[in-house]
Amino acid sequence: MEDCLFCKIIKGEIPSSKVYEDDMCYAFNDIDPKAPTHFLVIPKEHIPSAAAITPENSVYVAHIFEVIAKLAKEKGMDKGFRVVSNCGESAGQSVFHLHFHVMSGRDFTWPAG
Ligand code: 5GP
Ligand code: ZN
Numbered sequence: 001m002e003d004c005l006f007c008k009i010i011k012g013e014i015p016s017s018k019v020y021e022d023d024m025c026y027a028f029n030d031i032d033p034k035a036p037t038h039f040l041v042i043p044k045e046h047i048p049s050a051a052a053i054t055p056e057n058s059v060y061v062a063h064i065f066e067v068i069a070k071l072a073k074e075k076g077m078d079k080g081f082r083v084v085s086n087c088g089e090s091a092g093q094s095v096f097h098l099h100f101h102v103m104s105g106r107d108f109t110w111p112a113g
Contacts, residue, residue, distance in 0.1 A: 001046040006097035010044055020071055024063045027071065027102075035082075036105030037075065041068060047098040050087040060098075068102055077104040 001007045008014045009028065016028040019039045030038040043060035047053065053061055065083075072081055081104035086093040 004097050006042050035103035038103045040099045042099045048096045050085045
């Protein structure tokens with residue numbers, strides 16, 4: 001997707017602070033962190049949102065959650081962390097390339113904040 005911000009980040013056309021990368025996904029620090037640790041994990045395939053997950057592309061989602069568990073262990077996020085995917089404008093999605101926010105380092109409230 002030529003005009004997609006996160007596709008450009010994957011290609012290195014826009015700089016980012018890399019946390020992890022493999023052949024299926026890329027993880028980088030959020031530019032506007034909402035917790036002491038806040039990074040995004042994105043598939044290397046352009047999937048617009050959680051509403052566009054299908055049997056054909058869900059392998060990316062499964063893989064991303066394996067990566068999140070691995071990174072959480074490596075980064076000592078053992079007190080807890082939150083994984084969020086905003087889907088659609090009313091849910092607060094602002095970049096339409098599927099991404100999972102991984103946040104840690106503070107207490108979180110539920111359902112908001
Ligand atoms: P959303 O609002 O779609 O759930 O999440 C998009 C996230 O991308 C936001 O938390 C925002 O701070 C982050 N973001 C937007 N543009 C950039 C950028 O150019 N670089 C990085 N590292 N994060 C970005
Ligand atoms: Zn994209």
